[in-house]
Amino acid sequence: MSLFTRKRSESVASLGETALITDIRRWLGSAAPESPHGMGDDCAQLPISFEQQLITVDPVVYGRHFDDEIAPRHVGAKLLKRNLSDIAAMGGQPTAAVIALTLDPLTKLAWLEAFYRGLAACARKYQVKIVGGDIAQAHNHFSASLTLLGRAITKRVLTRQGARIGDSLYVTGRLGGSLNSGHHYRFKPRLDEGAWLAQQHEVLAMMDLSDGLGKDLRSITPDDARAQLDQNALPLNKGCDVRAALSDGEDYELLFAVSGRTKHETFLSKWRQQFPRVTLSRIGELVSAHEVKDSSLNLECYFGYEHLR
Amino acid sequence: MSLFTRKRSESVASLGETALITDIRRWLGSAAPESPHGMGDDCAQLPISFEQQLITVDPVVYGRHFDDEIAPRHVGAKLLKRNLSDIAAMGGQPTAAVIALTLDPLTKLAWLEAFYRGLAACARKYQVKIVGGDIAQAHNHFSASLTLLGRAITKRVLTRQGARIGDSLYVTGRLGGSLNSGHHYRFKPRLDEGAWLAQQHEVLAMMDLSDGLGKDLRSITPDDARAQLDQNALPLNKGCDVRAALSDGEDYELLFAVSGRTKHETFLSKWRQQFPRVTLSRIGELVSAHEVKDSSLNLECYFGYEHLR
Structure with missing residues (x-):
């Protein structure tokens, strides 16, 4: 599916931000908790954690990490999975994420729905809560940056440091x-x-x-x-x-x-x-x-x- | 200062990603802690917190939130301050941030340095640690999304909910x-x-x-x-x-x-x-x-x- 459309009626511009956010929450379904632990306020509140926390951020950018050949549900899942791979590399377990979307108003609404539904399915699979986000406008561009939090489930967090000669x-x-x-x-x-x-x-x-x-x-x-x-x-x-x-x-x-x-x-x-x-x-x-x-x-x-x- | 240049020698492309990240850490100075509590690994590790945590994300996009008339150091500070305002609205105190940068390789290096130095000065002022980030490439575009964590310093977190008739x-x-x-x-x-x-x-x-x-x-x-x-x-x-x-x-x-x-x-x-x-x-x-x-x-x-x- 192509990402952009020339028809305003098929685009996110036909909705505007307020209605779009309502739709996004619907598409995310159970992956998006209610406020105060989810979207809908200035910040989301995270449950108190008594474990070491991890944080990472990775985007998907149109033309770099995906193109029109990749189904949008796969793009949504890829956005989360790129970050999950970073949590995996430290031996952690993912917990919560926020997403910053930067898009052209002529982004196809059907494309964006499939993107969010793919992201939500992946989030449910890996028990990640999508707790917040932002939508900003840009020209002829689509990117989404996801910040993922995780927790260390072992006392030791594995890092890139620690290898020695002989290993x-x-x-x-x-x-x-x-x-x-x-x-x-x-x-x-x-x-x-x-x-x-x-x-x-x-x-x-x-x-x-x-x-x-x-x-x-x-x-x-x-x-x-x-x-x-x-x-x-x-x-x-x-x-x-x-x-x-x-x-x-x-x-x-x-x-x-x-x-x-x-x-x-x-x-x-x-x-x-x-x-x-x-x-x-x-x-x-x-x-x-x-x-x-x-x-x-x-x-x-x-x-x-x-x-x- | 204009954001983009036609001269490759003045642009971030003259450095490439690895050298650019080294420079960014230098520009951020004391605002960027060392790994494992900062950049340099798959994730950053956050100090254990026994307080309710807050999370928010907001970007600055070229052409929307700033233009060539605004000094880049102000753009960097604005990126952080937009998010600080969200933490303020819940009565919280900011702690740590990660930044996802999406930019054209012809982004002017001097512009980016001033942007990061402005961000770092603001981060030091408000005691925010810049603990991680990502850089991705896009065409004719510059945006930076900052995810900010905070902690609730009062038992009660103020939200948008709670107002009543008569208030x-x-x-x-x-x-x-x-x-x-x-x-x-x-x-x-x-x-x-x-x-x-x-x-x-x-x-x-x-x-x-x-x-x-x-x-x-x-x-x-x-x-x-x-x-x-x-x-x-x-x-x-x-x-x-x-x-x-x-x-x-x-x-x-x-x-x-x-x-x-x-x-x-x-x-x-x-x-x-x-x-x-x-x-x-x-x-x-x-x-x-x-x-x-x-x-x-x-x-x-x-x-x-x-x-x-």
Whole structure:
């Protein structure tokens, strides 16, 4: 479905803001609690939480994260799932979200309804409450930014810091080709896997893969270390080569470091008991700079997705 | 300063995302805490809070909320202050924020630096920590959405609900002409006033004025009541008439309802002790529908700012 229309009668401009907000609340249904814990006031009030809280923000922008080929219900779900993947990467559980919409008044009303219904279905599935939002006008543009709150369900929150020389590097699932395969909107955020990994003491650092392993690996690699990857161990999606796995981005898989003292077979067997259907690959290890083997992948040749270039 | 440039060397594209994020953290300075309580990971971790939390989101969009005439440092401050005004309206205290930026790669780097430095100065002034963000690309567009968290510092959080027939209606400050006077970015969010009002038991409902009194009043008026305004009591800004006060919007003043049992003189004297320099006006009262006097303002003639029309 195309996002914009030339017919005012089919567009959000035919409603105006006040009526549109009423419709949005209807489309969101049970995903949107009543005021004061939801929309309808200057702020939403959040239930008191006695756990460590997490916060993240990610948008979907027309022409960047989706186009007219992607069904609007998938776009709505993708907006939430991009953020869920960030919560998963810290081992957290999502709780509440707010959405800032910036759109052209000629945005098609039917498109927006499907977008919100897709978002709501996804929010119900992952028990996220949509508690607030804002709508602003722009010309020939559609973007939606979602801020997601979560809570840490383990005492320890896994971050990108904490990996050391000697650690093994692991990724969940398979990599590459996300844009062509539709994985970039069909993916399932690794919330269960992230929460379980945060409870395993041998897991020392974790992040989600959004810009491509080649770029993202740098964030988890300590300054004094190098990531030495085993090219043959990379879990490639069908039709993908190593370059695709390292550079395509939008994999939304988990990358994590496991203590070098842990045997691969032991860890893999624990994993398989928990997640028998999810591929887990030991893709390499962290070594000191002078230890890098000539035969290993030179990661400096793979940049991943660099925005604004 | 103009927002966009034709010279790539002057634009954010000359840096790319990774270097830009490094610069943004430098521009934000002490307003941006280190990871894990700030930028640099998949999520930011928030300090555990044992108080009721508040959340709100508001953007600034180029061409809607600002143009090339407004200095970028004022745009950055406005982005935060719009949200601070929402926290003020619930009697809360702001704590932490995340920002989603959507911009054209030809956005001028000097403009963006001034924007972030203005935002940071404002964040330091109001003790808000900028804990995370996202940058996405769009064509011929600049918008920034800020999600602000706050905490309730009183046991009671004031909402738009709670006003009753017989209550008096009050506004802080003066109304109208915000766009021409520059008040729309120069205003001071009423945080102290909001926090104090939330502690006064006779104050029953509160909100901030963003779309104009004529429209916003409807949100605080119960279904069975009508707002009967005294035209002569409206606090007009210089050069403004009643229509401007009701319809211009972006006043960012507080509108609240005080129990009809409270004498105006008593309340005004309490107020003046606290806020001797801030004008307070009793602009009318809530009456039942059949009580409306013919001489009172017919609010149905004043619409305030309706977005997306």
